[in-house]
Amino acid sequence: MTSFAVTAIGKVESPLTQPESAPRQPDEGAPAAWLVFEPEVLEGLHSIRPGDELILVTWLDRARRDVLTVHPRGDRARKQEGVFSTRSSDRPNPIGLHDVVITAVDGRRLQVRHLEALNGTPIIDVKPVLSRDRQR
Amino acid sequence: MTSFAVTAIGKVESPLTQPESAPRQPDEGAPAAWLVFEPEVLEGLHSIRPGDELILVTWLDRARRDVLTVHPRGDRARKQEGVFSTRSSDRPNPIGLHDVVITAVDGRRLQVRHLEALNGTPIIDVKPVLSRDRQR
Numbered sequence: 001m002t003s004f005a006v007t008a009i010g011k012v013e014s015p016l017t018q019p020e021s022a023p024r025q026p027d028e029g030a031p032a033a034w035l036v037f038e039p040e041v042l043e044g045l046h047s048i049r050p051g052d053e054l055i056l057v058t059w060l061d062r063a064r065r066d067v068l069t070v071h072p073r074g075d076r077a078r079k080q081e082g083v084f085s086t087r088s089s090d091r092p093n094p095i096g097l098h099d100v101v102i103t104a105v106d107g108r109r110l111q112v113r114h115l116e117a118l119n120g121t122p123i124i125d126v127k128p129v130l131s132r133d134r135q136r
Numbered sequence: 137m138t139s140f141a142v143t144a145i146g147k148v149e150s151p152l153t154q155p156e157s158a159p160r161q162p163d164e165g166a167p168a169a170w171l172v173f174e175p176e177v178l179e180g181l182h183s184i185r186p187g188d189e190l191i192l193v194t195w196l197d198r199a200r201r202d203v204l205t206v207h208p209r210g211d212r213a214r215k216q217e218g219v220f221s222t223r224s225s226d227r228p229n230p231i232g233l234h235d236v237v238i239t240a241v242d243g244r245r246l247q248v249r250h251l252e253a254l255n256g257t258p259i260i261d262v263k264p265v266l267s268r269d270r271q272r
Contacts, residue, residue: 044204047221068180085183
């Protein structure tokens with residue numbers, strides 16, 4: 001299968017350091033975090049303001065890539081599903097999508113409210129949320 | 137900056153072949169398309185059914201990666217913005233996010249209604265849409 005090189009453009013700074021204790025979704029007690037970007041991409045951030053709703057795209061570097069089926073939410077009482085029907089971080093390309101709200105902008109650091117990603121997680125992209133009307 | 141190898145797990149089959157004529161968003165006249173997966177990841181698709189709303193993640197292999205500011209929607213009358221505030225395909229990691237609805241499942245091929253990605257675009261991940269309540 002063909003591969004491409006995806007580059008870390010920044011990383012997450014968060015009090016979350018243990019995979020076992022990390023919430024699965026941001027509304028399950030995820031703390032605020034900082035997104036710290038590489039100086040090389042600073043110009044790409046210049047339109048971002050507090051209050052912006054963005055999609056943070058991460059590379060979940062502690063995930064397993066050889067997993068194709070999982071018990072949803074790790075619950076072994078639930079029937080196994082194909083990973084592409086779940087948000088499991090274990091999957092062939094461990095890409096994380098996180099809806100975030102910007103609460104502060106400080107140079108090449110952006111603060112977000114509620115993020116379930118672990119400290120040190122590489123950032124690979126940031127995009128605006130399109131309204132539901134625009135997405136469909 | 138650190139890099140990771142992202143692998144194409146499939147590709148888009150679409151009548152769209154010319155970047156100039158491709159719609160920017162699916163509600164701007166995008167045609168139906170097939171998502172064709174590599175046999176190696178077939179097991180990960182087994183829970184997907186017609187009617188499922190999924191997020192297709194692609195690698196926009198014809199994009200430029202050295203671009204940090206753009207005129208929104210290519211309109212030079214509009215002020216340049218940082219790429220991370222836009223859905224431009226030109227960006228450091230050319231990752232595409234597409235909301236799709238599955239209309240047919242045929243082995244390792246999934247048909248979707250409305251897709252603005254070009255024929256041959258590599259697929260790198262597929263995830264379920266979480267409800268708005270779950271995302272925030």
